[in-house]
Amino acid sequence: MRHFLEFEKPIAELEGKIEELRRTTDAGGIDVAEEVGKLRDKAETLLRQTYAKLSPWQKTLVARHPERPKAMDYVRALVAEFMPLAGDRAFADDAAVVAGLGRFRGHAVAVLGTEKGRDTESRVQHNFGMARPEGYRKARRVMELAGRFGLPILSFVDTAGAFPGIEAEARGQAEAIARSIEAGLEAPVPFVATIIGEGGSGGAIALAAADRILMLEHAVYSVISPEGCASILWRDAAQAPTAAEALRMTAEDLRKLALVDAVVPEPLGGAHRDPAAMMAAVGDKVWSVLEPLLALDGATLRARRREKFLEMGRAGVV
Template structure:
């Protein structure tokens, strides 16, 4: 991302790093104007900047990771699809009268192999976000998703989904059109598919809106993404009647990739560039492509029954607890 654009979307914890980088740029410009060799000083400052970058991004709180997951310039589903596929054809419509732009999908080739890809799609700016409803899909979106997945299953194409939503559309219209039923139908049907399913949390995975395309043989998650039963703001409003306690809720909810891996809810964490996926989107895309291909190869070696049993057991074990007797 260009430095000028990065400063526009600067997060609070990035400010010390940005100030140091600005200082380096100023010294470079002054040295060029006065024809002075300051290469040694620049090298020292750049080493300090790299060290500071690592310190900041390796000690982020859950609330700060949530800020990164929601970053306006974080790569979206379409960004990743266009970066990792050889061919891509977007398909539209749920065959019941709607085409939801908040959930997109289509057929593609990954390293020459035909696959179906789909995921939530947020906008780049306010106008685009309004069109995409901030990535909050309607019942029509989930019906479009299941139509594409059924197509994949029929023609023996693996399903790759990308999760990035604060939750399903919470409006009255969504409820009127059967939001809960549409998501529940997807959950049931995804368990029955014969083809490999790999889901990746690329940004914010929230509530049933994420689960509607989240039943997988393998569940991957980018390092700075979050996956949660409810947004921290909603959780704080419910528990403490105060949305300002969202930071406290973010810690309690165990929303980070490391928490979820420890709890056994996800299978693999995908490392991000030091400053986050938005800083080096092509590097993040290369990491995603490699992980998808390796997991796809492994799943393809299993029989259909082995995959379905793996999928079933994965979700049966979630939420398992032990009673401790004193």
């Protein structure tokens, strides 16, 4: 059964009626094809109207949709011969960060991603996509490995942020994130990052200090979650919708601010309604921005990447 968000209730009601009529037909009842067709058209029109005017808070809810494709879904769909790599060679493996080697469109690549998991068991296994220091050290290790062997880096970011537990801080969370960002900026190979769901704070940019940053249409990318911002500014998490407006965290806002390079359109109703089409579109867009980068040498890539992020600061937008 499809999961509907709060603002999708009118759509859910229409689709529920369509399903009831279909069951009537399947049970040998009267032919209701015409009525089903009318309801389907009405539901699609309502879906189109609803998603054409989503608020930043509603986009946040879509970005968190439980049925939305996760990082490993993109890896399985787009990367052939994927070989996972584990561990940070210092403390442990962190399942919140997935990493490995494979082939994308015939080219050997290094792959990174923050994986939230899909059901309760996998979410717990991946710590809901919130990485600890060892996850960022693993990412740094793989980025340095990619630089050593001339492998382009692809990352798929979907995290509410780094794990905030005291044990993570005790093991050097801030330093690990900073080193991961540094590794991304210094990598002498093409680097393309895609924000596929939530891009939360330093936990996201640790895997997104890239030459090209792509963002899905209904993804969000921000220094803090709306709930966290509301709790700090208003002492009231219920003010999250107001905070989401102020944070300018949507793909449209960030493209205007030149903090992301391109927005990938999602299927009508969000990526979760047609995951296969979404993943194919991401693959095409990643290749379109990666291909020109393959012709550049390491020094040029590093210089351009450095200038890209410095320019964000000069523009006064971060």
